[in-house]
Amino acid sequence: MSVSAGLVRHPDRLLPVEPSVRAIARRLYGSVRDLPIVSPHGHVDARLLADDAPFPDPSALLVTPDHYVTRLLHASGVPLGDLGVGRGPLPEEESRRVWRRVCARWHVFRGTPVRYWLEAELAEVFDVQERPTAENADAIYDQVATCLAKDTYRPRGLFERFGIEVLATTDDPCDDLAPHARLAADPAFTGRVLPAFRPDRYLEATRPDWLAAVARLGEVADTDTGSYRGWVAAMEQRRAYFVRHGATSTDHSHDDVGTEPLAAAEAERIYRAALTGNATAREGAALRRHMLLEMARMSCDDGLTMMLHPAVRRGHHRPTLTAYGPDTGHDIPIRVEFTDALRPLLERFGTHPNLRLVLFTLDETTYSRELAPLAGFYPSVYLGAPWWFLDAPDAVLRFRAAVTETTGFTRTAGFIDDARGFCSIPVRHDMARRLDSGFLARLVAEHRLDEDEALDVLADLVTGRPRAVFRL
């Protein structure tokens, strides 16, 4: 239906259109384009770099594991099974069929950042010149596959080529972090790959997998987790283990960000009830909020930056969850509230010199109403970059417009890619640099900021903020 056409790779892409603003934006962008990548949060597996094995094939690299890509194809009528989801490594012919399906439906991505990222990856990493179509799918597949067979396309080669200075992974508290240790000990690898502590399921005492999780936590920490007090000790022990392996942050994603404390005896009572399956959902939520406050207290002690990514209904379509597992494209955001939910935490630790709390949201209503006012007073609070569905050009500009007037630039945490696709890391950072350049250029053109200041802000956003906020 569409003739084969070039990939969208204009040098001014994503910059504002008005010529005088674009000229400013170009200068700003030029000043940060080649700065190193600091990535304090994402979902790349450290094993990838520790093993440095070649990527298997184009679909496994760009499609199957990335719910950003598969969800829109699913919406357009392609069953997830036809995209290889949940099936492990695919035989060559199947992988090629997956790729063909993607290319034939390239139009469903129009206007989305997924489209932008994929085209940028194809063009810049694999030198593909044509927009994918049903007709050229095989040729593009072959071109990418040929690249992947080369040594320079193995993970470490790309890591270096992408200019990544620091990359944080996301890890279970019970993880032994062996790949991180191997990388740190490997003189041939000079990048920094740091773990991050993600304890969500240990805080959800009424979820089916909690019992097994805390049992394992007890083993790994060599601490009896049969009491709440023991749970706290085990958590502190594992955080210390992570710190020794270079971690500088924790990450938390629950339905809400409640931090109301329980009396010590009540926390203990609910914890023990949960161990015997006798805690109610309401008690489980109350305990989780108490635990989250406890995590903030630990951060004051050990200095781990605390990230909150709340309010997503995970696995919204249970039949798909059952058939294909989690992270398969049907996690749907819900409304969230920060002002009252975080008050217990902030009254206790909001001015603590050691706490850094980075708040993310998928509920844009909280930007100007709650998040920016909070970050504009509490020295511990920083605003995380627009995340997930909101890591996209218009959404990023909405974020900056909504929070800057109330809280400036210094209270934001810099760009955080949250990437799953390894090759999307550089294009995501590049997109963020372009968008912030455009936003700042507008302020300059409207005479709200001088260009020297805009240059200073931009450099701070690209490397200064993430290094400071995540202690990198």
Next chain:
Amino acid sequence: MSVSAGLVRHPDRLLPVEPSVRAIARRLYGSVRDLPIVSPHGHVDARLLADDAPFPDPSALLVTPDHYVTRLLHASGVPLGDLGVGRGPLPEEESRRVWRRVCARWHVFRGTPVRYWLEAELAEVFDVQERPTAENADAIYDQVATCLAKDTYRPRGLFERFGIEVLATTDDPCDDLAPHARLAADPAFTGRVLPAFRPDRYLEATRPDWLAAVARLGEVADTDTGSYRGWVAAMEQRRAYFVRHGATSTDHSHDDVGTEPLAAAEAERIYRAALTGNATAREGAALRRHMLLEMARMSCDDGLTMMLHPAVRRGHHRPTLTAYGPDTGHDIPIRVEFTDALRPLLERFGTHPNLRLVLFTLDETTYSRELAPLAGFYPSVYLGAPWWFLDAPDAVLRFRAAVTETTGFTRTAGFIDDARGFCSIPVRHDMARRLDSGFLARLVAEHRLDEDEALDVLADLVTGRPRAVFRL
């Protein structure tokens, strides 16, 4: 106070201002400007076309029945009675007085789409050249009245002149659809005018008019509606009747979009309690949610596209409701939630090949947080066009900016005019085409989309999406 001036009818109206973007937008708009109108949802009465009687007078055509127009005049201090609301046909002199009141307050519409629509209708349909004022009110009245007396200004003539290909009406399940049948049987009329099934009041078991409604439903369907089971059978019967008369959709507007099912016995129990006036408001709401889920099940069976228009507090000002009836300008939106409310429906039918669920909202917070993520996964879910207060230039662009990055263009349902004023249909569709052209032109100018793709998207939005989503 203002001198008489020309109507705002610039050929580039509503297109982006920056010259390079406007040039692209002009080309895009030019490619769809003359495409036929596909109108899958609105409030024109089929009798209008079946009878093809001349419109009575300018006020009856443009003012009195249109709460978009009367509400702002009421806010500015004109009692609804002085606008002829709720009074049936007006004598000539009264109608003229109404028109004078409107023209004298033309400034209260500045910046609103109502102003834009009215001026476009006056200029394009009636060849009026001057902006209305107190001074020229009578002259404009006469000019419009003279037109209305002509044969070419009768409903069918305008239908043809407007280029309407399909027009859906909104109808009560008990309606016999006789005007639709007359139109379908009339060889002199070649347009398609289809009914749509709007069963709201049959689902609200604790509202005062429910008892009479289900009694009548039983009669019309020749089915005993003395039980929930009977209600279901009667509904299925009436839907089938609508399908035989060409209907392709149902429409639903309730306080929320809850779809939690009840146990069969519980549904039956509440239904019977309601028949004797013994159901509580809470039970009524629970039954309505169960019934809405049942409607989705029926849509899987009979293929009727299901529209949801939730969360409006109808008749907010009860004294006005009592004096002038419903739809008199004081329906006020309330907050709404989709993620959890629709989960029962989507877990059951969200991937059903026969279901098409079109979601509308007046709560813009749900665009990026809930609606776009849902439509970006579920093949059954489509996003309806911005509706009612949001069917306006800036609001439409906010909608596109908020949903496109998450769900692209293919998951939206195309423009839906929801019009009450017959003459506003073409100007509303024209406005939508201009706005989508402008939105796409920006993406092209920012190098996020190529122009060939933008042309393809635009044609799909104008005719492709509505035909596909509403099976027209």
Next chain:
Amino acid sequence: MSVSAGLVRHPDRLLPVEPSVRAIARRLYGSVRDLPIVSPHGHVDARLLADDAPFPDPSALLVTPDHYVTRLLHASGVPLGDLGVGRGPLPEEESRRVWRRVCARWHVFRGTPVRYWLEAELAEVFDVQERPTAENADAIYDQVATCLAKDTYRPRGLFERFGIEVLATTDDPCDDLAPHARLAADPAFTGRVLPAFRPDRYLEATRPDWLAAVARLGEVADTDTGSYRGWVAAMEQRRAYFVRHGATSTDHSHDDVGTEPLAAAEAERIYRAALTGNATAREGAALRRHMLLEMARMSCDDGLTMMLHPAVRRGHHRPTLTAYGPDTGHDIPIRVEFTDALRPLLERFGTHPNLRLVLFTLDETTYSRELAPLAGFYPSVYLGAPWWFLDAPDAVLRFRAAVTETTGFTRTAGFIDDARGFCSIPVRHDMARRLDSGFLARLVAEHRLDEDEALDVLADLVTGRPRAVFRL
């Protein structure tokens, strides 16, 4: 870190960038730039003008009392004590140290309106030419201090220089309004300084300071406030006192805008229970909603325009509240609901010819969903200007874009500065005029409004609306 640079004072600042739009905006702005300032709501103390004493020093004028300024410095790590907060007049050397701290952290204000206001005040009121830095802090301090010592920089001189026509203050119902009386009686002062009635704490029957408040109210009004009936009488008495002193408005800020009435006996019962400390929080809220409705009834009687500024969690960080008092930068907004909450009030008084109800919000979600639809029907409802965190360039344009299409311009109340810093009054009004000029210029450039109409709208927003809505 940054070299000393000029203050941002370009004549086109804040106007749209695109040349053809900017040209229109310049013409519009030029037509209102020099109109007098009508300020129907703010927080300047009438004593300031009555006494006409010189301002003490630059920090006391520009920093210490202004939580807009101190909060961002606090977030950046400066304790409030180091900014002189809560400490009364500072010795010269301390005041200078405060000023140095501000200048050294000038960059934290980048992109905020606080930065814009401060620079505009320094440049236009004190003729400062350089952007503040650590290096030039003392020189700027000296320059401002030198000015403040001059007669022309005393409050009345600035009042005249700023072109203020009317200035409303905010006052406790028990205030004797003596400064207002002195000003009114002073033939040497020709401006209008009017009180506004702010009874918040008298409506919160379960707050610690309520008992003392109503006792004092009883004394001042010479009315027994030992019953609800007595409270009503005392309130009416004080409102009449305010009216005699020129007041034209009341102002109300509570957690919500509920107006559900209680039965008379129930109101009396709760009131008396509260007097003995036996009312629950829920009863206190119910009584407050009943009282707010009573206030609306009084407004119908005495014609005082009623402002609602709801939904802020005051004193969010209790340790700071305890140490430094209220209004110290940690009032954080919460979600709010208008549609249902105001319904009891609007059903009773929404079409009353004497009521003017001005609604403000910090929850932008209510703009298009609730506020604009309400103001677009009820003749009594007006939308207040974007307030507090939202009184900023991008936020103001979001407000206009969100409400204009639904309710036009005539249903908005004009600019309201809500200023605490006396010297920020003219720059805030100037900012509003620039932003409205830019918004209207865009509508003209998009051919949605003619320029003669835009000129008319703008003049109405600047002086017409506030005079009419606040009966000035």
